[in-house]
Amino acid sequence: MSRHLLDRVLAGVPHGENPLRHVRELPARPAAEVDWPSWAPAELVAAFGSCGVSRPWAHQVEAATHAWEGRHVVIATGTASGKSLAYQLPVLGGLLADRRATALYLSPTKALGADQLRAVSALALDGVRPAPFDGDTPMPERDWARANARWLFTNPDMLHRGILPAHARWATFFRRLAYVVVDECHGYRGVFGSHVALLLRRLRRVAAKYGADPVFVLASATVSDPASSASRLAGVPCVAVTEDASPQGARTVALWEPPLLPELSGENGAPVRRSAGAETARIMTDLVVEGARTLAFVRSRRGAELTALTARHALAEVDPSLPARVAAYRAGFLPEERRALERSLADGTLLGVASTNALELGVDIAGLDAVVVAGYPGTLASFWQQAGRAGRAGDSALVVFVAQDNPLDTYLVHNPSAMLDKPVEATVIDPANPYVLAPQLACAAMELPLTDSCLPAFGGAVARRVLEDLTADGVLRRRPTGWYWTSRERPHASVDIRGSGGDQVAVVEADSGRLLGTVDPGAAFTTVHSGAVYLHQGTSYVVDDLDLSTGLAMVHREDPEWSTSPREQVDISVLSVEEEACWPGGVTVSLGAVAVTSHVVAYLRKLPSGQVLDQVPLDLPEQTLNTRAVWYTVPDELLAAAELTKHEVPGALHAAEHAAIGLLPLFATCDRWDIGGVSTALHPDTGEATVFVHDGHPGGAGFADRAHAALVPWLTATRDAIAACECPSGCPSCVQSPKCGNGNEPLNKEGAIRVLTTVLGAVTESPEESRTSRAS
């Protein structure tokens, strides 16, 4: 079936194009069913049976038994492998065995929480009383849940703002708390993940005050080393269950690179590839014509709508009945709309659905004939989750990965083993980031005074230093019995656990007063400066005014033919060097704290063809970001030995910096927008040619540290990605960056390969000297 589908798709490729880079056959995996564990109550086994589960899979029982016997556990298996049952079994078993016990379920999204709540409610077990407690729950129902629910379904935001600060009102619930379920825990990464890690430590501290020591059950996509990721997140040692015993149909995976279009040229005359969205629409069209139920994942909402629209137009020419069988899934669908769409796809009424990643979580779609992934979804875990929607037991399916024009996607289609043979990356968090730790400790102190015995859970010496700073600033008061919160007001509301800290800038439509969205303060100058074109859910707006004192960006609806891109001057200075290694020839690699000063000075108005209309000056203040960075230096003699002239060096370093930022998401679970870089032929702090890659969040989110730890594979992949791109002198698939503040100038593709080869040649020998001065 799948080879046949791939052949049909290939038959539709225009003459002279050869986009297929790799094909891999993934064999089917048989199911391993086992008996229900002897400890499972008969009532519960009967309830699962009446919902269609007659026998569980081995991994479900293994994970459930760990939890039942009191061990913290993480289950890290693929999409549709029944992770829900693995935690429902011990939690419901526990709630049935002890009629007073309670449990807490946490999910990163409301949609997933609602799905899980519905599944538990459908079991109709007497006395379990599952209930939601999130931002949408009406007040009377919240009161009911607090007084009666034995299994509470909520999210980290509500736990942070609504439950922990009012723990006295939840005393009964906490006293009996037996289980905490953390679903989709690989989603907790970066700054958000660091906040959630500390939030879970606050939860354990509050539970302990009431005498409870709940068992944690975490569910994750397949990641490498899930036990240590989960243990770091939950703050307790977890055992991992990773052997997936659910059945999986055979799949054919095709890696696809859209062709360069000779008739078009982009920024600085660079060649342009056919867009991943257009290519995906064409592939989906061919699949729908074949009657294959197809799900396409597209990176943006607008892209998803456009993909569905393009496919519909093309299908109308084949068969007038087909366009109606293709739809776009939009974030913001009501739960009923979403389920109706899922049902239509499951029963074949719909044949093609184009979706953003919004569909990734909490949706029971599996067993499709084909999945098309347009652009790398950010992590291998996400890719495998999306690919896992394809393939029924006993039947095979097709997965097509379509590269977008960026260096990471280029690398992946040219290095299939990096995508198909590697364990999924571990999630990166940094709970020791003082910018995250300080507000979290303030919240913790308000909930219950902090004592010396609390400190190990929050990082020990680092936590003590942060507490001393908070005390010196008057936020906390030190008494003989501990650190106390001093104000009447709770600190929780001002702590944005999903953001980078600081007040968000609100984007408001001037005519209607409608709030369209919010922008991180650090990103406001580059995205919502006056004159910027701002996209919101596929609608275009132009910013009239950005007022930093009120935190408001006023916009009006307008769809000009141009887009805008900011021009930015960025400087970086080294605040402290924590690790430094010197290599033969004088190459050095360092990790430490830096201050990044950026100044948005103008913006360009550009037509879709890439043609620049004009440059408009802006009068905005400088911004400084204190964060962490990894950097390397190359002495002039080595650059000369690599046959780089003085004139070529800046472009070579700049190109190497761009591509390295593009590839880092493969090694740290970040987005290329979470990190930044600076390159210079002579940096005042190092006295040499230097390339910096820095975290984009105050205090860092662990990405620079991860880059430092993975330096050799990371820079090797960077060099390989540049070398694999067949463009003559640099394009978005290799060294151009959509977020470059210098308009992608100067860039020297060939020179970047030589710089990286020089650095890699040095750092793969043994170091001449290395020095560590980490504070903690």
Ligand SMILES: [Zn+2]
């Ligand atoms: Zn290129």
Ligand SMILES: [Zn+2]
């Ligand atoms: Zn740049």
